[in-house]
Amino acid sequence: MSAEFLTKSLTVLFGYAMPALECFKVIEQRPGRTDQLRFWCQYWIILVILVIFDEIAGALTSRIPMYSEVKLAFLVYLWYPQTRGTDIVYETFLRPLVMQYEPNIEERLRYLRANAGDIVIFYLKNFTERGYDLFLRALDYIRSQASRGSRSRRWFSFGGDRAERPSFVDDYVAGGGGSGDRRSTTRHRRPHNDY
Template sequence: MIVDFISRALVVLLGYAYPAFECYKTVERNSTDVEQLCFWCRYWIIIALLTVFERFGDVFVSWLPLYGEMKLAFIIYLWYPKTMGTTYMYETFLRPNVARYETDIDQVIGEFKAKAWNMAIFHVQNSLKFGQTTFLQFLQYLANQSTAAQEPQKPNLLVSRSPPNDTVHVQEQASEAQTPESYMADVIHRARTKRGPRDSHPNDQ
């Protein structure tokens, strides 16, 4: 585990950081060395292809013993001043094969760019529609919440209906059927009953 981590760290430092700094110095020199600049351009082309193949090939070859060490040794071989493996790899393997299939590669890249552009436009349009719909729904939700807050809350009164007073109704019907004399006697009797014996007047007895 530690050995693998060290190998990956060395690959990043010696394969990317150091060559990037050397390329920077070559570009920023007052008298630009064309040969040196071409060398570093070829190096980055090889590294880019190696990185692409690694994304698919690491699954099949990463289990090999000393795989990280071999990759690190190959990277150092590419830029080491005494070996200059970049020039050999580019002139022997990369340049002849790419020159042979350059037209086909350009056609495939052109078709891929067109499809990628159409797909990007399609996703952007769908994203805009979804964002617009979501925004309108959010505004509608805020409007509903504001309307609900402004409306006065009506108290929920529970109206209990008392059963009809059948006794009073019967008494009223009975009183309607009575004569005026009996009705007055009945009213006096009710008044005496409500006042009680203490409230009754001596003349009423």
């Protein structure tokens, strides 16, 4: 069992499964406690930001030694009852940052929601046009390579001039290399010079 697999398994268990179960228990309590709901909402917000960061900077974070282990320790720090790091991280770092840019973020999200259909159609149209153009260029390139006739194609083609084939092909054919029993064939080999 590799250390990476163990770390990922522990991250899933302690970073996702246990907090999800705790969040479920808080939601299902009668009557619900708003302070606990707030805590778990803050946790999931921080976790989503961490996942987005991992997706964007994945190539960079994979080169940091023990990044997965530090991430696991951070996730446990966030929800562990004695540390309750979620409150500290949310109130100290995340809340002031998001509050500063919230109007701009909200405006962009409203624009995206209103124009989502147009944006998707625009990208699909661009992708299909460019994809079709790229496909035609690839076919044109393959056709030009085939019409030039590469050397390896002439060697192994059924037709063509014997002068264009290398001598080992002629030697193999002359020795009966195409017949079923290979033990009975004699191959003509050129003398080998050992220096």
